[in-house]
Amino acid sequence: MEYNFKSIEKKWQNKWEKAKIFEVKKNKKRKYYVLEMWPYPSASGLHMGHAFNYIIGDIYARFKRMQGFNVLYPMGYDSFGLPAENAAIKAKSHPKKFTEDAIRNFIKQQKSLGLSYDWSRMIEAHKPDYYKWDQWIFLKMFEKGLVYRKEAPVNFCPKCNTVLANEQVHNGKCWRHEDTDVEIKYLKQWFFKITAYADELYENIDTLTGWPEDVKVMQKNWIGKSYGTEIFFEVNGETWNVFTTRPDTIYGVTFMVISAQHPELFKIVTKKQKEKVKEFLKKIKSTKKEDVEKEKEGVFTGSYALNPLTKEKIPIYVGNFVVADYGSGMVMAVPAHDQRDFEFAKKYNLPIKVVVQPSNAKFNQEKMEKAYEEDGKLVNSGKFTGMESNKARVVITEFLIRKGLGKKAINYKLKDWLISRQRFWGTPIPIIYCNKCGIVPVPEKELPVKLPENIKLTTRENPLKKCKKFIEVKCPKCKGKARRETDTMDTFVNSSWYFLRYCDPRNKKEIFNKKKVSYWMPIDIYIGGKEHACMHLIYFRFYTKFLRDLGLFEKKIDEPVINLFNQGMVHGEDGTVMSKSRGNVILPEEISDKYGIDTARLFLVSIASPKKDIQWNEEGIKGAFKFIKKIFNYFKSVKIGEVDEKTENKLNGTIKNVTNNIENLDYNLAIIKIRKFFDSLPEETSKNVLENFLKLLHPFCPHITEEIWEKLHKHNSNSTKFLSLEKWPKAGKINEKLLKEEKLIEKLIEDINNIFNILKKKEEKVKKIYIYSTPNEKKIFINNKDLINKKIGLDIEIFAVNEKNIYDPKNFAKKAKPEKPALYFE
C-alpha cells in the first residue's frame, strides 16, 4: 500500500474534529496556555510565515497535552483593520463581507495544517459581542481618568488617511507603509494614558525571564526611563523646569536651547528676534527628515534664563535638535560635557566652560575637539569644586531641593497612546458630544455601540460622518440633541486583551469570568514575530495591568506572558523574504498537495532552530518526504517481538533528549535525535519501542503517526482511541554499559568493512578474521558474533583472541580513548 497522505490527513482531521478532542474546560489538571499571535485575516490568505508560526505552536500544544497538561490552545481573528476597508472601497461594498470571507478561507487553510485548536473558543474582533468589551474597557479607563481627549501634534499617514500612535511610526514612516512619511497635524484626539504605567512597564521587564533578551532591550529603550533632576530656571519672571541627568555640570551651562516645536516657544521670543525665529522655523520645516543629517541649527530667541546657582544670565536659543515633548522641551546646554551642545556651541561660537576634569588628563576649553562626557572631578563649580561628579549629582540635587530651586525627577520616552482613528472599520469610541453637557460617555447598558451595516464605502472618508442614524443621538444625561464620536479605535486596542477573552469566550454578562481567567492565565508560551516588540507587546502588558487594577483577576497576574518565543522569518529559495513582487512565494497549500502537511511540518521545523530565519528549499523538503515514507514502509514490514533490550536502551536516551529539546523549542535537535533513533530500529522489535517512537514523532507529524498507531493497535475505524491523547513517554534508566558495547561493535564493523573494501579492490578473498582484543572486549565480541557476522554479510568466521601486547594504548591524562581492537585477516 502506498503512502496516501491526502486521505490519511483528511481522515484524521475529520476524526479529531468530530470527536472534539481538543476542546477543553477548566478542570483539576495543571493548565498550560499556548498561544500564537492572532492573525489579521488578509484576503491573500495564509502564507508560509503564518504556517510556520502555527506549526511551532501546535507542536508545543500537542506535546504539552501528551504530557498531561490541560492545554488551552485557541485561535481567533484580529479582523478590524484597514485592508478590508480599502478593499471594500474599491468594490463599493462592506468590509464585513471581505473580512468574513477571508476568515472562512483562513480557517479552512489552518485546519488543513492539522492544528489542534479548540475551535469552539474562536473569537473575532469585528463581532459586536467582542468589541462591546473594547468599549467597556474604554469606559472603565474613562472612569479612572486614563482616557482623555486633547489637541496635540499627532502623526498622520496620508495613505491610511488617519492618525497613528507613536509606536506605529517607524523611522518617521507609517508602520503599514514603510515608504510613506508621516505628517504632523494638530488635531483633537483620544489618548490612553499608558504613561501612568510607564514605571511598572519598565521595571517589570526584568521579571520577564522567559522573554528573549533583544525584545526586552527594545522595550526598555522604548519606554526610556531616566533618572535626573529638574532645575528651576527663571525666564522673564516665569519658572521653567529643565530636566537634566547631569546636575553636576550646572556650573558649565553657557546657553539654553528650547525645542523648535515647543508650544510655548513664542512666550520667550522677543519682538526683535521674532522674524528671525519664524524664518528659522520655516527653514527646518522644509528640510526633509533624511536631509537633516543631524546638523544642529538654531537662532537666538532674545531671552535669557537665570542660572539658579551661579545667577548668570544665559542666552536661550531655539534649536532643531531638542525634542519638544520630552522633559520640559528646553535643555540646559553644557557644551564641554555634552557632544550635541558642543557641536552647537562650536557652530555659533558660544562659550565652552569645563567643569569636570578626569584624573588622567586636563581639558582646555579652547583645544577640546569633542565633549568630555565621562565622570571626573568638578572644577570651576563654586563650593562643589573638587567633588567627584557622581557624588556631586546627588549633593547638588539635594542642595537645589533645599533651596527650592529644583527637584528629583524621572522621565520616560514613552508617550500616551493615541487611539482614535479616522476610519470606519474599527471599534466605535463610545462617546457622545452634547452641546449642554459636553463629553458624555455612553452608558454601559447601551453597549455595544454597533457599526452600521447599511453603509456604502466609496471614499477613504469615514462614512460614519455622514451616517445620520449613527451620529444623531440623545444625550444620555440631558436627553437633548447630541452627536456620536465618529472616530474608531486603533486596531491594537482589539489585540490588547483577546487572550483573556479566550478563557471565557461566550460570556454575555461580563468581559470574562474571574475564576476562569485566573485558572488559565498567564499565557505560558506566546509565539509570534519580533516586529511587535514595541507595539502589541507593550500594549497588551499595559492592558493586563489595567484590568488587574480593576480587580478582574482572582489571583495576582501582573504580566500576560511567561515565555515569549519569536520565530524566524521564512525566506524564499532565493534567500530573500517571500513576497509577491519577488515571485518567490510558496504557499503551504502547494506543499501539502505535493507532499502532505506532515512533511511540510517536519521540514519547516527541522531545517534549523525555529528562532532562526529559514530558507525554503524544494530539495530539502524531498528529504523530509523520504523520511516519512521510510517510516510508513518500515511499519508495514516490522515484526513485533518480545522485549528488545538494546533498542529500549537507546529509546530511553532518545526520550530524554527529545523531551528536553521540545521543551526548549529546539525542534530541529529533537528531530535529529528521532531520525537517529529511527535509523537504529531493527527489523524486529518490541511493541513498546514502536509505540514510543510514534509518540515522539507525533507532535511533528500528527496525521501519519495517528494512522500507524491505529494500524498497530488494529483498531476498527470507529475507535475513539487517539494517539493525540496518549501519554508522553517517560525515559527509563539508561544502561551506559550496553551503549558502550554497541558503540564498540559498531566501530568494529566499520573497521572490518573498511579493510574489506581495500581487499576487494585487490581482489583478495577473506576466510577468517582474527580480532585481537582485551579479555573484556573478547567477551563482548564472542557474545555478538552472530550479529557481527550478519552485519558484515559474508559467511566468514570470526575469532576473538586475547593478545596482551598487540597494541599499546597511549596514556592520556584525563580520559583514555576507547581501546580499539586489532584485526587480522586471512
Next chain:
RNA sequence: GCAGGGAUAGCGAAGUGGUCAAACGCGCGGGACUCAAGAUCCCGUCUCUCAGUGAGUUCGGAGGUUCGAAUCCUCCUCCCUGCACCA
C-alpha cells in the same frame, strides 16, 4: 555611535575542553535494480595514503591558556537585527 545576535566542509545545520576530519539533511560522484527514466537501496564525498583501522591541514582572522581548543581568554574583521539627537 549604542545595544543584542552571529561567522563550522559546495549549501543548510549539529557540535561549546579529549571517543572531532566534525552528526544529520541537501547537493555531488560511484554502484545495485531497470530496456530506460524516476523511485528505492548501498558506498563515497577536506588533502594525501591504503596490508591496512594511518598521516596532514581545517571550524571568520591573529595571538594566548592547556598535555590537549571548533569549544575557554584577549584583540581584530565581516554579517544580521533593533534604537538612533530623549538632555
